C-alpha cells in the first residue's frame with residue numbers, strides 16, 4: 001500500500017483480498033507499518049459487517 005515491495009512478503013505483512021487492479025492476483029499486502037495504521041479501519045469494516 002505504501003509502495004514497499006518484497007520478493008517474498010515477510011510473515012509480519014498482512015495479506016488482504018482486493019479487487020484493486022493495481023494489486024497482483026487480487027491480493028493486497030500491507031507491511032507492518034501499514035497494518036498498524038490501517039488496523040482500526042480494517043476492524044471498523046469488520047464491525048460493520050457484523051451489524
Ligand SMILES: [Zn+2]
Nearest residue numbers: 001002031034
Ligand atoms: Zn506499507
